[in-house]
Amino acid sequence: MEWNESYNIGIDVIDNQHRQILDYINRLEQIRICGQRDKIKEVLDDLIDYTQSHFSFEENLLEQVRYQYLPSHRGIHELFVKRLNDYRHKFDQGESVENDLYRLLSKWLINHIQHDDQDYVDAVRDNMLHYLRAQEQKKGKSWFSRFFN
Numbered sequence: 001m002e003w004n005e006s007y008n009i010g011i012d013v014i015d016n017q018h019r020q021i022l023d024y025i026n027r028l029e030q031i032r033i034c035g036q037r038d039k040i041k042e043v044l045d046d047l048i049d050y051t052q053s054h055f056s057f058e059e060n061l062l063e064q065v066r067y068q069y070l071p072s073h074r075g076i077h078e079l080f081v082k083r084l085n086d087y088r089h090k091f092d093q094g095e096s097v098e099n100d101l102y103r104l105l106s107k108w109l110i111n112h113i114q115h116d117d118q119d120y121v122d123a124v125r126d127n128m129l130h131y132l133r134a135q136e137q138k139k140g141k142s143w144f145s146r147f148f149n
């Protein structure tokens, strides 16, 4: 899978994380045919852990800008994390899940980026300016401003 310009949502910090997930998906794609379960497990763990921390990052960001649809966005993430962990569990039980997981992730991620994530871009942009101005007045560095200055 190659990164396509249309996958960019225009928020650099998020785009870079999405690219990183795509890299992990590609690593899984390469390693799944090798048949070495310890190697597959390593990639699987990295991929799932990274995806989870990306979701937390994104939710934190959306919380800072008071994104009104955060609860449903969070719900989508939670459901997906549950599916990922079900796969991890099945793998640990000795099943071969890498092909299904690869298919699911490659479809799900792109769809999520282009629809669900795209929906919050305006809210983040609008609130970002407002927020940064308020932070400047307080002369403090915030978690949020680290990514937008």
Ligand SMILES: [Fe+2]
Residues within 6 Å of the ligand: 058, 073, 077, 112, 116, 117
């Ligand atoms: Fe998301």
